[in-house]
Amino acid sequence: MMYNVLEARNNLSKLIADAESGAEVTIARRGVPVARLVPIDDARPRPRNAFAKWLQEHPLTPEQARPVNEIEAIVAENRASGA
Template sequence: MSTYSVLDARNNLSRLIADAQSGLEVVITNRGVPVAQITSVASVDAPLTGAALAEWIEAHPLPARLVRSAAEIDAQIAEAREGWE
């Protein structure tokens, strides 16, 4: 696994991509906290659809701090749209 800070990731994107292409798991941290992961998609033969997509989502749940209800998402969208005017 390769770990980069946000600043290092921004300055070394080509290296991160090369690491991911070589099979390494690349993790980007913000102040030491993992916030993103880059992985190779070369092994994916086709996009996930239907049951395969549902299975993937169940196997990779969001962290509890990111889970929101549909009502919360709708409220955030409405708030953002109000700011457009």
């Protein structure tokens, strides 16, 4: 599949995931291919949702868990402060 530079920039995570799954992604500038994303042959496969799997195996206790609204407030505060 071929994408222009702007499309590639806006969809980079998807293109990398496609390359990880074995697809060859070509990036073009003004219709001329200039780069190619391909999977690395010797890369070990990374399990998808590794954090979710870990969290299922190591669930948070009620003391560790925070309510969603508290987490959202912390995220909003960090964004506002530029952290």
